[in-house]
Amino acid sequence: MAWFGLLDCNNFYCSCERIFAPALSTAPLVVLSNNDGCIISRSQEAKDLGIKMGTPVHLIQDLIRQHAIEVFSSNYTLYGDISARVMNTLSELCPVVEVYSIDEAFLDLSIFPSSELETFARNIRKTVRQWTKIPTCVGIGPTKALAKVANRIAKKNPAHEGVFIIADEATRLAALQDYEIGEVWGIGRKYAQMLQANGIETAQQFTELPDEWVKSEMTIVGLRLLLELRGQSCLPMLSPRTLSKNICSSRSFGASQTNMENISEAVSTFASKCGEKLREQKGCAGVITVFLQTNRFKPEQPQYSKSQTLNIPSPTGNSAELIKYALHGLSQIYRAGYEYKKAGVIVTGIIPDDQVQQSMFDNGSRDRWDQISKAMDRINGKYGRDTISFAVQGTKGKRTWQPRAERRSAAFTTDWHQLPKVSMSD
Numbered sequence: 001m002a003w004f005g006l007l008d009c010n011n012f013y014c015s016c017e018r019i020f021a022p023a024l025s026t027a028p029l030v031v032l033s034n035n036d037g038c039i040i041s042r043s044q045e046a047k048d049l050g051i052k053m054g055t056p057v058h059l060i061q062d063l064i065r066q067h068a069i070e071v072f073s074s075n076y077t078l079y080g081d082i083s084a085r086v087m088n089t090l091s092e093l094c095p096v097v098e099v100y101s102i103d104e105a106f107l108d109l110s111i112f113p114s115s116e117l118e119t120f121a122r123n124i125r126k127t128v129r130q131w132t133k134i135p136t137c138v139g140i141g142p143t144k145a146l147a148k149v150a151n152r153i154a155k156k157n158p159a160h161e162g163v164f165i166i167a168d169e170a171t172r173l174a175a176l177q178d179y180e181i182g183e184v185w186g187i188g189r190k191y192a193q194m195l196q197a198n199g200i201e202t203a204q205q206f207t208e209l210p211d212e213w214v215k216s217e218m219t220i221v222g223l224r225l226l227l228e229l230r231g232q233s234c235l236p237m238l239s240p241r242t243l244s245k246n247i248c249s250s251r252s253f254g255a256s257q258t259n260m261e262n263i264s265e266a267v268s269t270f271a272s273k274c275g276e277k278l279r280e281q282k283g284c285a286g287v288i289t290v291f292l293q294t295n296r297f298k299p300e301q302p303q304y305s306k307s308q309t310l311n312i313p314s315p316t317g318n319s320a321e322l323i324k325y326a327l328h329g330l331s332q333i334y335r336a337g338y339e340y341k342k343a344g345v346i347v348t349g350i351i352p353d354d355q356v357q358q359s360m361f362d363n364g365s366r367d368r369w370d371q372i373s374k375a376m377d378r379i380n381g382k383y384g385r386d387t388i389s390f391a392v393q394g395t396k397g398k399r400t401w402q403p404r405a406e407r408r409s410a411a412f413t414t415d416w417h418q419l420p421k422v423s424m425s426d
Helices: 012-021 046-049 059-065 074-093 113-134 144-156 168-178 187-199 203-207 212-228 260-280 317-335 363-385
Strands: 004-009 029-032 039-041 070-073 097-100 104-108 138-141 161-167 247-257 283-294 305-316 340-352
Touching: 004 074, 004 113, 004 144, 004 317, 012 029, 012 039, 012 070, 012 074, 012 247, 029 046, 029 168, 039 046, 074 097, 074 104, 074 113, 113 138, 113 161, 138 144, 144 161, 144 168, 144 212, 168 203, 187 212, 203 212, 247 260, 260 283, 260 317, 260 363, 305 317, 305 340, 317 340, 317 363
Parallel strands: 029 070, 138 161
Antiparallel strands: 004 104, 004 138, 029 039, 097 104, 247 340, 283 305, 283 340
16 A cells, blocks of 8 residues: 655754754744745744744844744755755655655655554654754655645644554544645645635545536646545655756845846856756756846835846756856846845756757857866865855855845854864863
8 A cells, every 4th residue: 555654844944953052942943034034934932922924023023032032044055954964864764755845755655564654653753853853743644645634733733742644534534624724735825715715614625525626626736636635646756856847046135236246146146056956956947037126115116027038049057057148138127227126047948957959059168067067066065155156146255135144053064164163171
């Protein structure tokens, strides 16, 4: 019988911060979005104080002072590295792992008899905690959707001690009976509103709908979800070689930008990051989009928002080529006289790098730049991000467009200069 597990890291960003600050293990803690704007991760202690996801931090300053809440700027370099360590740990323990997000992974547990599932789940939680210091929850079910349901139940109910298994029909019905439709994996806000308008409040009520109605109102994707919640597996494990459909790198600027040179530095950096992500998954992109926008939260200022999409004649994954096309796109949409707040680069049309059809006009420079990009990846992987970069990205530490991050912790695991120091006394 097919069994799917879903391991989810608890309050992941906050848990990462606690690894190197064990004194904060029981303190209320929050992590902020880019530019230290809104709350994007909360420890359980912060949740218990009533702090909601997405709350602007400036609105709860009194609460922060009153309860001595620890506040951190987002540190994606740290979170990405810890995520990789968690996923590598899972790969050591489970033969097939599908990384779903930075803090979630599906596990193919079909090789285990049902009687051994709980023992394995508890062992994997214990090992991940021991090797990475990250607390997790595991949900198991006969389909991916039911594993998602089981995971949420494991997380929300402390009595289950981090593990919940939907192993039979009675458990499936009981789990879906009180499961709000808006919390179901794949049910977005609009579909949830539509279903509620039709009297569907729980996942169990959703599974009782006619197949044809669901397919008509929610397409084949909705029908697959319906069958998954009924216990019929429709969503297999994805191969690690499966490529993302698109990759985006964007940031809100730390301060509004009017200078084309500064914005070019930012766009070049975003394009370079897209290249890094493409190479990580051995992909090449055939389409690149650049966008630029002012601050919509300041309506008293002149507003402008524009994007430009360019086709890349021969799909590429090297950063130099992506930067070239990104800057060309930027030159077409930049307009003087505006205070820009955000820019970004999106690459699409992604194919495996071994399926790229070379242009007859290639003169060998592409291969050289591919090798240069890979060499840069190795150097930055060993000595820390942006140890080496393209000149057009500007000088590290002097980029005026960089987001505010006044409370960012150190790059404890990815920068030799920021490794934790241990002092020993006699």
